[in-house]
Amino acid sequence: MINSIVNKFRQRNFVLGFVAVLVIFVLLGIYKPYVLIEGIQRSSLYALIALPMALLLGVVGIINLAHGDFMMLGAYFAYFMNVQLGMDPLVAVVPALIVFFIFGMISYYITFKHVIGAPELNQLLLGFGLSLVLGQAVNIIATNQPRKLSLDYVSSSMKIGDFQFGTYEFIYVAAAILVLVGLQLFLKKTRTGQAALAVGQNPRGAKVVGININWIYLIVFAISVAIIGAIGPIFGTRNTIFPEVGLAYTLKSFALIAVAGIGSLTGVLWVSLILGLSECLVLSSLEYAKWSDIIFFALIIGVIMYRSHQRQVK
Template structure:
């Protein structure tokens, strides 16, 4: 039996075992299965923008969770000052954080591309600290949570009751995953980004503007994570340090799935 056949057989065995475990868990403790699936999609959708940056720009962004935290505070501020629902604030958050991503790339990230990984880690860790302290100065360290009634929606099937609002994470994960796949495979800018991620020098030789592509990908990723912050804050309390754990969880998911494997992140979560 060839190595490829053995790998395929191993994958089939893993898939069968996974299905059996899901069926057993679903029949034994269905609430654990549903809540675990919802939580997994939350982790996956937060990790996807980080995977895009790491796979194409090639930088480890330790300030990833802090951009999500700022997106949550951005949606909170719009709700407090102009009464905008956090879910509606997703649209202005996308625009605002795309511009923030552009500014971050031009002022900071651009200068550590191609440098040793330690330099990137130190710089983005310092950026994370700056963003945390900035949020602490503006909004204080007190946890904030908006009293939104629709987040407590639930459904009952027999004796099993589960929250339905959290399925927004499932929808967000699918939208972001499919959107990124279509962007990378069906658009000229996405295909240019893939080429740059695989071979920046070769991409430059065929006329692709590498720096502009890095700018686009980084800004798009920051826009996505900022908008996800608006979704996150509808269900969770926010404070300056809320994003830090998600940076590490995102990095772990990317490591398990493999750099550039967007669909693998959803499975690994």
């Protein structure tokens, strides 16, 4: 682990990027410190939500368009645990992991199992349909009334000099790093993780050397759903939840992964940093705040077109 980090610093591009990020941090910190803090927190949330999808899409190549809806389910799970049993949402992360691991397995068996190896289009449409079913089922059961938990600790704040900022949101930063490290360890150190990488590279080859590829797909899908389901409670502590809350995050996650390059987990962190910081920067000016949404879409279109251009040149 440490060796690989040291090795990264030997690469010129990485060092340049790292220095650029530091410079941007310092400049932003002097210009508008709250933008820096907010931006880091916001981008960690984006990265956190995108990472399980990066695992599923980048490692085994399954596109799950119902990604954000599993998070929404997790948030509702925590909400009702809190209202009915008085369980703290952050404690609910543990049962959510287990519940959503099983739920992920079931949904894989019912749906995605049948489109592995089928045209990509079928996966897309299936995810689209699943997302609709999950969102609408919650809509029927819990109505589309927006819900919000009132917790004391989420509004905790810190003061440095005369500059005050919220500290609770740093939980996103911690969680994102935890998930990233956890996934890296899973992929590098465990047998299942290594097998998953092999399946991603060449399913037929993996089958030939005796890997049970159905099992790998199942496990990776279930892990991805378990993580995103467990992120739901964390998301729900600070944000208002409603049945369609996940849709925007599905799109954002996918775009982040596409921009970072499919297969790269750490790249997701960097790209979400760019997105989060620039969104916060635009949001911080009164006049242009209404344009903040467009940054994201411009980023996707720009990068995807750049990739397309590269492909043409090749």
